[in-house]
Amino acid sequence: MSSSARHSRIELLLAWTGAIGLSTSVLVGTASVLARHLRIALAGDVEIMRAAILVTASVALLCATLASRHASVHLLTDRLPVTVGMRLARTGAVLSVVFFLAVACGLAWIMLDLRHAHEQSDILHIPYAPLRWINLAAVLGALVATAIRGWRRQRS
Amino acid sequence: MTAQSLTAAAGVFAVLALLMSGVPIGVALGFTGIAGLAAVLGLEPALIKSGVIVFDTMSRYEFGVLPLFLLMAHLCFAADASRDFFKATASLFGHRPGGLAMASIGACAGFGAISGSSLASAATVGLVALPEMRQRGYSDAFASGAVAAGGTLGQAVPPSTALIVFGIIAEQSIGRLFIASLLPALTQILFYFLVVVLVARWRPDWAPAEPRMSWAGRRRALLRIVDVSALILLVIGGIALGWFTAPEAGSVGASGALLLCAWRRRLTRSSLAHAFVETLRTTGMIYLIVIGALIFSVFISVSGLSAIVGGLIGAAGGERVLTLIIVTVVLLLLGSMLDGLSLMLVTTPLLLPVMQGLGYSPIWFGIFLVRAMEIGFVHPPIGMNLYVIQGIAPDIPLERIFKGVLPFLAADLLHLTLLVAVPAIVLVLPRVLAP
Numbered sequence: 001m002s003s004s005a006r007h008s009r010i011e012l013l014l015a016w017t018g019a020i021g022l023s024t025s026v027l028v029g030t031a032s033v034l035a036r037h038l039r040i041a042l043a044g045d046v047e048i049m050r051a052a053i054l055v056t057a058s059v060a061l062l063c064a065t066l067a068s069r070h071a072s073v074h075l076l077t078d079r080l081p082v083t084v085g086m087r088l089a090r091t092g093a094v095l096s097v098v099f100f101l102a103v104a105c106g107l108a109w110i111m112l113d114l115r116h117a118h119e120q121s122d123i124l125h126i127p128y129a130p131l132r133w134i135n136l137a138a139v140l141g142a143l144v145a146t147a148i149r150g151w152r153r154q155r156s
Numbered sequence: 157m158t159a160q161s162l163t164a165a166a167g168v169f170a171v172l173a174l175l176m177s178g179v180p181i182g183v184a185l186g187f188t189g190i191a192g193l194a195a196v197l198g199l200e201p202a203l204i205k206s207g208v209i210v211f212d213t214m215s216r217y218e219f220g221v222l223p224l225f226l227l228m229a230h231l232c233f234a235a236d237a238s239r240d241f242f243k244a245t246a247s248l249f250g251h252r253p254g255g256l257a258m259a260s261i262g263a264c265a266g267f268g269a270i271s272g273s274s275l276a277s278a279a280t281v282g283l284v285a286l287p288e289m290r291q292r293g294y295s296d297a298f299a300s301g302a303v304a305a306g307g308t309l310g311q312a313v314p315p316s317t318a319l320i321v322f323g324i325i326a327e328q329s330i331g332r333l334f335i336a337s338l339l340p341a342l343t344q345i346l347f348y349f350l351v352v353v354l355v356a357r358w359r360p361d362w363a364p365a366e367p368r369m370s371w372a373g374r375r376r377a378l379l380r381i382v383d384v385s386a387l388i389l390l391v392i393g394g395i396a397l398g399w400f401t402a403p404e405a406g407s408v409g410a411s412g413a414l415l416l417c418a419w420r421r422r423l424t425r426s427s428l429a430h431a432f433v434e435t436l437r438t439t440g441m442i443y444l445i446v447i448g449a450l451i452f453s454v455f456i457s458v459s460g461l462s463a464i465v466g467g468l469i470g471a472a473g474g475e476r477v478l479t480l481i482i483v484t485v486v487l488l489l490l491g492s493m494l495d496g497l498s499l500m501l502v503t504t505p506l507l508l509p510v511m512q513g514l515g516y517s518p519i520w521f522g523i524f525l526v527r528a529m530e531i532g533f534v535h536p537p538i539g540m541n542l543y544v545i546q547g548i549a550p551d552i553p554l555e556r557i558f559k560g561v562l563p564f565l566a567a568d569l570l571h572l573t574l575l576v577a578v579p580a581i582v583l584v585l586p587r588v589l590a591p
Contacts, residue, residue, distance in 0.1 A: 011433075019432040022227055025220055026414075029407020033400045046217055049403065053220040054211075056436070057443050060223065061214075063433070064440025070180035071441055073498060077178035085178075092179040099187040103447075106207025109200075135211055 011066055014059050021056035025049050044124035051121075054131050058138035065142040068149070070096075086153070093150030100143035107136045160196050164459030167192040171452065171502055181498050182441075186448030192455040209450045214443065217403055219324055223439040224406025225315045228391075229271040230431035231413035232384060235422045238280035240380040241266035246288070247377035251368035254356030256292060257302035260285040261348045264306030265341065266381070268313040269388045270413075272320070274496070274533050278307025278541045282548045295362035296552045298355060301560025304541040305348060305568070308530035311496070312341040314392055315406070317442065318500065318529060322522040325449055325504050330402040331395045332586045336519045338392075339581045340527065343574065347567040355563055383419065387412040396589045445497055453505035465510055476514050480576055483507060484528065491532030496540075499529055520582045524575055531568045534561050 032045035064070055072092070077085050111132050119128035167188050174184035186206070193202035213219060245262035249255035260281055268277045282303040289299035311318045314334035323330035356363040369377075391409040394400045400408060417423040491499050504525065511521045533541045542557050575581060 015429065015433050015436065018436040019429075022223055022410075022432060022435065025224060025403075026227070026407045026410045029220075029224065029404045030411040033404050033408055037399070049220055050215050050217050053217065053223070054215040056223050057214040057219070057439065060436040060440035061443055062440065063436040064438075064444065067437050069437045069441045070182060070444055071497065072178050072180045073175045074178060076176045088177045088179075091177065092183070095174070095179055095187050096183045099183045099190070099448075102190050102203055103186070103206050103210050106203040106205070107210060108207075109204055110207045110211070131215065132211060135214060139210065 011063065014063050014066070018056055018059035018063060021052045021059060024052035025056065028052065044121070047121040047124050047126055051126050051131060055134060058134050062138045062141045062145070065145045090150060090154060093146055093153065096146045097143055097150065100139055100146060104136060104139045104143060107132065107139060111136065158460065160459040161461050161464050163192055163195050164456055164461035167452075167455060167459075168461070168502070168506070175498055175502075180444065181501070182444030182446075182448035184448065185445070185452040185501060189448065189451030189453075189455040193451070193458065196455070196458055205454060206451050209454065210447055213324070213447050213450060216324070218330060219320075219443075219446075220403040221315070221330055221406045222317065222320050222442060223435055224403065224410050225272055225317075225320070226438050227431060227435045228406065228409040228413040229273070229276070230434050231410065231417050232270040232387075233276075233280065234427040234431055235384070235413070235417045235420045237270060237381070237384045238263065238267045238277075239284045240377075240384065242281060242284045242288075244377045244381045246366075247369045247374040250366040252356075253360055253365045254352040254363035255366060256285065256289045256294060257299065257352045257356075257363055258349055260289070260299075260303050261306035261309070261345060261352070264303070265309045265313055265345055266385070266388070268307075268310035269315075269392065270384070271310055272313075272315045272317040274307045274310040274530065275540055275544055277310030278303055278544045279548065281306065282545055286545070286549050290549075292366060293361075293364050295359070295560070296549070297556040297560035298359075298362045299560070300545045300549060300552050300557040301562070301564055302348075302352065304534050304539075304545045304557060304561050305564030307541045307544070308533050308568075309341060309344065309348075311526055311530050311533075312337060312344055314338065314341075314395075315402075315409075316526065318496065318526045319522060320402075321442065321446055321449075321497065322500060322504065322525065324446055325453060325501065326508055326518050326522060328518050328522060331405075332519055333522050334392065334402065335396050335589050336523055336582050336586045337526070338396075338585055340523055340571075340575060343581060344527075344568075344571050347571045348564060351563045351567045383416050387416060396585075398589075442497075445501060449501035449504075452501070456505040457509075461506065463509070465506055476516075477576075479510070479514055480516075483511070484572065484576075487525070487528040488531060488535075491528060491535070496529035496532050499532060500525055517579070517583060519586060520575075520579050523582045524572070527568075527572055527575060531565070531572070534565055534568070 028045050028048045032042050035042040077088055171184055171188045190202050190206050193205060242259055242263035246256055246259035249258040263281045264277045267281055271277055285303055286299055290296055314337050319333040319337060320330055323333050391405050395402060395405045512518060545557050546554055
């Protein structure tokens with residue numbers, strides 16, 4: 001399988017996962033409004049939404065990184081010579097990798113500290129550990145995607 | 157000044173340097189924040205704090221409002237709502253001198269109530285309105301200026317992404333911010349309409365009147381936006397009346413937009429997939445910025461720099477109005493170098509405590525900051541909306557677009573002054589509707 005095909009399959013899988021997270025938030029949020037106005041108790045809706053939002057946000061971070069959609073200021077870089085611009089782009093990629101690495105270390109550190117804590121939500125007892133894993137995986141994915149892009153740019 | 161504050165001051169300059177070097181905004185803020193925290197507190201607390209911020213932000217219920225409103229916007233975009241808004245407002249105002257320019261501004265406000273984004277409003281309405289206005293003999297400078305300025309209403313009208321981000325950073329109720337933005341947005345529209353009327357009187361050849369549309373034609377055009385307008389009213393009205401929270405409003409809005417798309421026979425597999433993918437990409441982009449900004453703001457608050465800035469302002473007299481003038485000038489100057497979101501994220505941790513110390517409401521400051529940020533969207537050299545308009549109409553030189561936006565820029569500054577002079581414009585609705 002070619003690299004770009006693998007890349008698009010990953011994006012497709014991410015899009016589906018994100019769409020499921022988003023749709024869950026939409027359905028649960030709408031259902032909870034309707035239920036409240038019909039005076040039906042719908043316990044734990046906020047907890048489901050929180051979990052769905054975390055999945056959506058984690059996937060979204062990865063999608064934006066894969067699509068190079070992170071916002072930056074181009075006021076100066078657009079006016080610089082190409083070689084200087086490329087050097088700044090490489091510096092940006094290195095800083096991005098270091099930032100994602102630092103954040104991943106922080107997330108892993110907390111997970112290690114809480115490994116015996118059995119964190120879960122109050123009403124539906126949704127375990128937090130898998131959510132933390134998803135979050136860490138997304139940050140690591142963003143790190144790898146940024147590193148690969150920086151590496152390819154360097155080689156080209 | 158303590159060593160910590162010096163580190164923080166160096167951090168602020170480092171952020172500005174990294175931003176100007178083209179480093180992604182979120183990374184520039186987050187990297188500096190972690191490095192600064194490591195210098196002040198040590199590496200272990202810096203890493204753990206950043207990990208806590210990332211998980212808390214990404215699992216925060218209130219922040220769910222962002223992807224949900226973005227999904228609603230993309231679905232409404234698929235339903236061609238921007239074209240309908242322009243046609244409806246053109247049917248009402250088109251027969252007056254400058255009527256199509258008013259219609260563009262009205263359409264930007266209407267589409268802004270769906271998209272929450274200045275750039276999206278300027279781009280989508282511009283695509284429809286600019287060719288129409290130029291075809292009818294409008295001056296290209298005036299037409300492009302009206303759309304560029306009208307686009308800024310995207311951030312002013314709720315649900316605005318800028319207000320959502322401010323709400324998260326400043327820990328303010330997003331619902332209250334939405335309600336507070338209603339009157340300033342309305343007065344901003346009126347200011348723009350006034351500019352159009354004055355320019356059309358001064359130079360009638362720039363904005364000629366159109367033949368009056370028949371009442372049947374108007375009815376048809378208005379009927380096309382009944383569904384989208386009802387959805388917007390439900391979402392904003394629901395928050396204002398306390399029927400639902402802001403994230404629930406996002407869910408209801410997205411559900412409604414899905415039904416609207418289906419009702420208009422625009423719901424296809426590809427349009428749905430496109431809406432999901434675009435929502436995820438934009439959400440990811442904003443999340444990274446917010447995470448970076450939150451890490452940076454923790455660094456600023458730990459270092460005590462905002463207290464020192466407050467002290468310096470106090471030493472300069474502590475006069476509320478004088479402080480506000482200084483803050484406004486700083487925001488407008490920074491706004492000519494940074495894009496809107498960076499401006500908000502760099503300045504909020506520094507300025508919000510200062511403004512609160514002087515007795516300003518954080519809700520008022522949020523609206524004021526977003527308004528100052530919007531001005532940055534239409535003044536050079538950044539002026540993102542100007543570039544968006546040039547992207548739509550590449551044959552209009554940037555200088556002419558800027559010339560066209562100048563009268564609106566003057567109105568923006570007057571409007572900002574009005575918000576400062578009469579804070580009740582911002583604060584009255586939250587007091588009445590969400591005490």
